[in-house]
Amino acid sequence: MNIDELxxxxxxxxxxxxxxxxxxxxxxxxxxxxxxxxxxAAYFHTLRIDPQQPRDPDRDRFILxxxxxxxxLFQVLALKGFYPEAMLAAYGEDGGxxxxxxPTPSHLPGIExxxxxxxxxxxxxxxxxMSARIQGQAYNVIALLSDGECNEGxxxxxAMLAASQKVERLVAIIDFNxxxxxxxxxxxLALNPLVDKWRAFGWSAYEVDxxxxxxxxxxxxxxxxxxxxxxxxxxxxxxxKGVSFMEDDNxxxxxxxxxxxxxxxxxxxxxxx
Amino acid sequence: MRNAFADEITKLxxxxxxxxxxxGDIGNKLFDKFKDGAAGRFxxxxxxxxxxxxxxxxxxxxxxxxxxxxxxxxxxxxxxxxIRVDACYHEAPVVIVGTGSGMxxxxxxxxxxxxxxxxxxxxxPNMTVLxxxxxxxxxxxxxxxxxxxxxxxxxIGKKGDPLVHTRExxxxxxxxxxxxxxxxxxxISAGVMLPVMMQAAKLLAGQGxxxxxxxxxxxxxxxxxTLSEVFREFPLVAVAEEHGRIGGLGGAIAEWLxxxxxxxxxxxxxxxxxxxxxxxxxxxxxxxxxxxxxxNIAHQVQAKLRSARxx
Numbered sequence: 001m002n003i004d005e006l007x008x009x010x011x012x013x014x015x016x017x018x019x020x021x022x023x024x025x026x027x028x029x030x031x032x033x034x035x036x037x038x039x040x041a042a043y044f045h046t047l048r049i050d051p052q053q054p055r056d057p058d059r060d061r062f063i064l065x066x067x068x069x070x071x072x073l074f075q076v077l078a079l080k081g082f083y084p085e086a087m088l089a090a091y092g093e094d095g096g097x098x099x100x101x102x103p104t105p106s107h108l109p110g111i112e113x114x115x116x117x118x119x120x121x122x123x124x125x126x127x128x129x130m131s132a133r134i135q136g137q138a139y140n141v142i143a144l145l146s147d148g149e150c151n152e153g154x155x156x157x158x159a160m161l162a163a164s165q166k167v168e169r170l171v172a173i174i175d176f177n178x179x180x181x182x183x184x185x186x187x188x189l190a191l192n193p194l195v196d197k198w199r200a201f202g203w204s205a206y207e208v209d210x211x212x213x214x215x216x217x218x219x220x221x222x223x224x225x226x227x228x229x230x231x232x233x234x235x236x237x238x239x240x241k242g243v244s245f246m247e248d249d250n251x252x253x254x255x256x257x258x259x260x261x262x263x264x265x266x267x268x269x270x271x272x273x
Numbered sequence: 274m275r276n277a278f279a280d281e282i283t284k285l286x287x288x289x290x291x292x293x294x295x296x297g298d299i300g301n302k303l304f305d306k307f308k309d310g311a312a313g314r315f316x317x318x319x320x321x322x323x324x325x326x327x328x329x330x331x332x333x334x335x336x337x338x339x340x341x342x343x344x345x346x347x348x349x350x351x352x353x354x355x356i357r358v359d360a361c362y363h364e365a366p367v368v369i370v371g372t373g374s375g376m377x378x379x380x381x382x383x384x385x386x387x388x389x390x391x392x393x394x395x396x397x398p399n400m401t402v403l404x405x406x407x408x409x410x411x412x413x414x415x416x417x418x419x420x421x422x423x424x425x426x427x428x429i430g431k432k433g434d435p436l437v438h439t440r441e442x443x444x445x446x447x448x449x450x451x452x453x454x455x456x457x458x459x460x461i462s463a464g465v466m467l468p469v470m471m472q473a474a475k476l477l478a479g480q481g482x483x484x485x486x487x488x489x490x491x492x493x494x495x496x497x498x499t500l501s502e503v504f505r506e507f508p509l510v511a512v513a514e515e516h517g518r519i520g521g522l523g524g525a526i527a528e529w530l531x532x533x534x535x536x537x538x539x540x541x542x543x544x545x546x547x548x549x550x551x552x553x554x555x556x557x558x559x560x561x562x563x564x565x566x567x568x569n570i571a572h573q574v575q576a577k578l579r580s581a582r583x584x
Contacts (some may be wrong), residue, residue, distance in 0.1 A: 057336065104363050105334065117358050123324045124359055127331020134293060134314060134337060157324035
């Protein structure tokens with residue numbers, strides 16, 4: 001897919017996420033919209049994965065460490081072909097598999113780790129990347145974190161071990177939308193200077209506009225980056241990206257859109273109602 | 274026990290390239306031989322147990338057989354959520370070893386005591402909880418744990434724990450080992466209380482009371498078949514563990530017993546009190562304080578049998 005196609009796909013996925021939130025009355029819209037472009041860049045450009053062989057031992061791994069973005073990941077995995085899109089009609093239904101956080105890998109193809117409790121996915125991804133080295137494999141592991149998730153001590157424990165072990169096939173992308181559940185992330189636990197922090201922890205750290213598809217692809221295609229270090233990508237994002245009345249408004253961490261708001265969103269995204 | 278663990282994992286690691294050993298910055302030199310025989314498969318993960326547990330789960334999901342080793346409270350209570358979510362929820366075959374369990378490190382103070390580990394890990398779906406009674410059982414338990422499809426926790430003692438088994442018994446996870454037959458009382462032991470329980474049986478024998486002794490090296494899954502048998506056959510069952518009386522093997526048996534009908538035996542549970550031990554003391558001191566001695570167990574059992582007869 002070229003850049004324009006990826007952008008159109010991201011808009012389509014955003015529209016589906018918003019529609020799903022309304023239909024199922026489920027939250028975390030802002031968090032899903034802020035990482036949509038990152039998911040699209042990874043799944044539709046970078047990751048070496050085959051939906052027909054979801055357990056191929058040599059596949060790249062992607063872990064949504066910020067598990068509350070599951071509604072976005074579910075759409076991406078369906079469009080990628082891991083399961084039929086029609087399955088998503090059962091999102092949130094009693095007895096179904098699509099909860100508000102990803103289930104375990106044995107319960108849904110395409111999932112690499114059941115996340116939702118923050119600070120678990122990235123350390124698990126570190127174990128997967130270390131496993132590649134032990135078993136002589138050459139896959140990459142990408143973990144997508146939220147800035148709020150960087151509150152968790154386990155992230156920094158993992159950061160130090162990844163650095164001492166020089167796990168160069170591990171990538172941590174931080175969806176840095178400057179918000180967490182109840183306020184500005186910088187005000188809750190002083191997070192900045194976030195890029196310097198990763199660098200000080202021994203990582204090769206980059207900054208990128210997390211909605212710039214070309215910029216994301218360029219960084220994601222350069223792993224390992226030759227430094228011998230794990231790679232941190234601090235992606236500056238806007239919570240609720242793509243819909244003017246949701247952008248950078250933290251009410252949309254938990255707010256559910258009305259039918260009219262779904263229509264207005266689709267119009268802004270250029271997606272047919 | 275820790276030397277036996279190091280020796281056994283070294284042997285296993287040398288022949289199985291899937292075995293990886295993760296340590297939380299303890300066991301300096303203890304694993305030098307493992308490092309020689311399993312090059313590139315030993316990782317000192319530092320004093321960062323939460324991360325170590327997640328890393329192990331990630332490795333297990335990629336087909337490796339990680340074994341985690343550190344002091345019991347730090348590999349259980351410290352990182353309980355990582356055990357729950359990353360190991361148990363994912364059914365990741367991680368073997369978690371807690372060394373210095375119970376009151377093994379009594380003199381280090383309550384931060385290093387571990388009298389809750391079996392209770393909390395027992396609550397987790399998919400988890401197997403092992404408490405081998407001596408180094409022979411430890412080696413067998415480790416081999417068996419590495420064949421499981423899901424996670425296991427194994428609590429072990431420290432250095433110089435007495436050897437009880439004189440030859441290798443048959444070992445199956447979830448099936449207790451009958452150490453000796455008896456007619457009057459059944460003594461059930463978990464973990465390093467095994468030599469103490471054997472000694473208690475000896476003391477009782479001196480009083481004309483013969484005791485069957487069972488080594489419950491597996492606390493979960495519970496050997497309900499043996500329990501049904503002994504609670505039917507004996508008037509009294511005594512269980513001892515270097516663990517709190519809340520939620521350990523005694524607690525597990527009491528839960529099971531409450532669901533049974535028409536079983537005749539009474540139950541006495543020996544374990545540590547619901548309290549932190551604030552005063553300094555050795556393991557022997559702690560055992561004495563909490564009544565975990567052969568003398569006390571024999572005495573209590575005898576008294577209970579006598580009062581039962583009087584009724």
